[in-house]
Amino acid sequence: MAARGPSARVVMNRRAMNEVEAAIADGIVDLGRAVIEAGDPPDAAPYGQGLVTRGGVLVYYNGGKVAGWGEDGRQPKKPRSFKVAAMRGITAAIGWGFPGRFQEFGTVHHGAQPFFVRAFNAVGRLSTQIMRPSVSARLKRLAGGLG
Amino acid sequence: MTGILTAPMLPTIPAVIAELRAGATGALVANRVRGGEPAPRTDTDPGDARGPGEYIAFVVVVGLDTPPHPRLPIQRSIIGVSCYGVTFQNASAIFGAVVQDLHGEGERVKSNGLGVYISHIEGGGEQETDPDTKQPVVRATIRLRATAQAVT
Secondary structure (H helix, E strand, O other): OOOOOOOHHHHHHHHOOOOOHHHHHHHHHHHHHHHHHHOOOOOOOOOOOOOOOEEEEEEOOOEEEEEEEOOOOOOOOOOOOOOOOOOOEEEEEEEEEEHHHHHHEEEOOOOOOOOOOHHHHHHHHHHHHHHHHHHHHHHHHHHHOOO | OOOOOOOOOOOHHHHHHHHHOOHHHHHHOOOOOOEOOOEEEEEOOOOOOOOOOOOEEEEEEEEOOEEEOOOEEEEEEEEEEEEEOOOHHHHHHHHHHHHHHHHHHHOOEOOOOEEEEEEEEEEEEEEOOOOOOOOOEEEEEEEEEEEEEEEO
C-alpha cells in the first residue's frame, strides 16, 4: 500500500517545532525504521496470519504526533500504554504490534523468541550514522543561514 | 586463537535467578523463580501454569540479548522477567520485589566467578494477562553489565 502524506494534524504539530527539533524527529524515524527492518519476528504457518507482521515508528512532540512510519505504508496506532499527553519534547515509540510482546517475552505455554531487543541493540550502536542524513544537512543549512 | 576470551562466555541468567530466589522475590513466590519457562506439569505436580482459580505466583527469567563487548571481555546482558501473580496487585508486588532485588545493585562476584558490575531495571511495570491462562503478569526488562569470563 502506498504511503499517504502527513495528516493535517501532523502538519500542524510540526509547525510547533523549530528546525533542529524537526530534523531530530525525522532522524528518529530513520532510526526506528532501521530497527524495524533489522528485526526478524518469528513466524509460522499459516504465514502472516495472526502473528507479528507489522512494525512501525511513531514520533511525538509535546504530546502531538509529528511523524510516523509503518512497514506496510500505514501509520501504526499508538499503544494504549504509551501516554504522550503529558510528555514534553520529542518522544518516540518503535516496535511491532500484537502479539510481538508475547513473542519477545514468551507466555506460560510458549517460550520467549526475542527479536526486538536484539534488533534494537544491533542498530542502536549505529544511531549516529543512521540519523546523520536527515539531521546534518538541515543543521548545516541552518548554520549557514545563521552565518 | 586470537579472540578476546580464553574460556566460554559465562551465562548471566543463573546469577539473576539465584539473586531473585535469595531476595525479596523468592519470598513472595515461594522460590518459584524459573529459567526460560514455567515448571511443567508432571504426574505429581500440576506445574506453574494453571487455570483461573488455581493461579500460583511464579517468576520466569529469559535472556533477550547478550552481546559480548567487541573489544573487552565483558557482556551487556538484557534479561526479561515475567512476574506472574495470583492477582494484578500480587503481580505488581512481585515486580516491586524484583526491582528491590536487582535495581542499582553494584559490584558483586558470583560463585562461578561471574563478575557483575551493575544491574538496572530498564523498563516494565505494565499489568497485563497471559494470553493462554489469563493469569495476571507484570514484566520487567533488566540490563546487566558483567564480565564475560570468571574473575580470579
